[in-house]
Amino acid sequence: MKAIRADFKALFEQYEAEFLVDLKAVLRVPSVRGVKTYQAPFGIGPKRALETVLSIATRMGFRTGQVGDCVGWAEYGPDESQAPTYFGILGHLDVVDVEDDWHYLPFDLTQVDNFLYGRGVLDNKGPLLSTLFALYLIKTQKIIFKHRVRIIFGTDEESGSQDIPLYLQQEAAPYAGFTPDCKFPAVYGERGLLDVQLSLPITDGSEPQITAIDGQFAKSYLPDHARLLLADGTVKIYQGKKAPSNAPEMADNVLPKLVADASQLTGETGQFYQWLNAKIGNQSTGENLGINFEDAASGALQLAF
Incomplete structure (x- = not known):
């Protein structure tokens, strides 16, 4: 992996405290899938996380939008009339529920020995917010893009990604993209998932x-x-x-x-x-x-x- 450019490293260090404040705000939302309710098809938690991130993106000066109360987006670059297609960066804000085996508060941000702890730090709030912040730093430098770049915030990945079909009913798919997820920040492909349930009738009374x-x-x-x-x-x-x-x-x-x-x-x-x-x-x-x-x-x- 190439070393981080010195100028961008210095730029991030100027904004590091702001990034950690925003990350903490997102981690503190317990965005576990819940019961469908008004304007929250996957529960209150995922919807609150989405609103929190869109508020951050709006503050940063990005164009933002929301689809189906479950998928949001923030984009930078020329508008749609100048660039009909867009490069997509797709991530998710929902998390798996927690158990009582945490050493630190799961729905918070804890820093210990230069490590960050909290539910979603790796999957997927941390990488997704890092991508948003990277785009924000590019924006502060007034770097001009020829194509639209849209970061897409899903809220149902951990339960089957039922949010994405709703998004695609209203929005075109990106012409290309990647997923910032987990340990390495760019994922270009994943294995398919097959969920099989085995059932066997017991007829002998055993x-x-x-x-x-x-x-x-x-x-x-x-x-x-x-x-x-x-x-x-x-x-x-x-x-x-x-x-x-x-x-x-x-x-x-x-x-x-x-x-x-x-x-x-x-x-x-x-x-x-x-x-x-x-x-x-x-x-x-x-x-x-x-x-x-x-x-x-x-x-x-x-x-x-």
């Missing part, structure tokens, strides 16, 4: 062997604890290490442990868990299912359950 399976489960991460309750009174508790679902190699996933124990049950219930244990188990690349594909650009397939 299902009551399991009284309950509980824990904190979500699609966005691999869980670090779970509990299996059996009809004979046996209680099995599993502890592991949580990790994002797109980094299964970092987890000590408790579900394979639960599945291994459940595979000892009898009848069709036991057979179902035996299949899960044999075909998936601790694998995260799908060898036993015959789906362990990979390529140079996106790496190996990732499998999580």
Whole structure:
């Protein structure tokens, strides 16, 4: 990666305090998807985050707009009459909900040893606001663009991106663009996502062997604890290490442990868990299912359950 230009580094340092104030304001909005309500199709939190960022962009002097109460944009460069198409920078302001495993306040900005902590610092409020701020610094230098540059603020990425079709109903798609997301600030492509639910009818009456399976489960991460309750009174508790679902190699996933124990049950219930244990188990690349594909650009397939 090339070194940051000295003049832009010095320019950012002049505005660094302002950036951190704005980032803190955005992080303090708990923009977890909620119940649809008036003018907030994905809940109050995502809508508040969108309004907060658009207020910042307006203060910076950008042209701004909002579509469907769920997608906003800020742009710089010639207006639409001079440049009908635009270069897009797409990110999102919604975040995954938090649990009680944070060392710092999740919906705030904390600085420790030159690191920033808070829900959304990496995914995706921090990178998205950094992009807005970079465009603002370019604007302060009165640098002229030949093409429109539009930063698009989504609010439903963590729950399936139902906001983007609403945006595209009213706005043209960009002719090109990138996503400032997570660890490296420019993402040019991502692997596709396939969400599969397996169901098996139990016809032999063996299902009551399991009284309950509980824990904190979500699609966005691999869980670090779970509990299996059996009809004979046996209680099995599993502890592991949580990790994002797109980094299964970092987890000590408790579900394979639960599945291994459940595979000892009898009848069709036991057979179902035996299949899960044999075909998936601790694998995260799908060898036993015959789906362990990979390529140079996106790496190996990732499998999580």
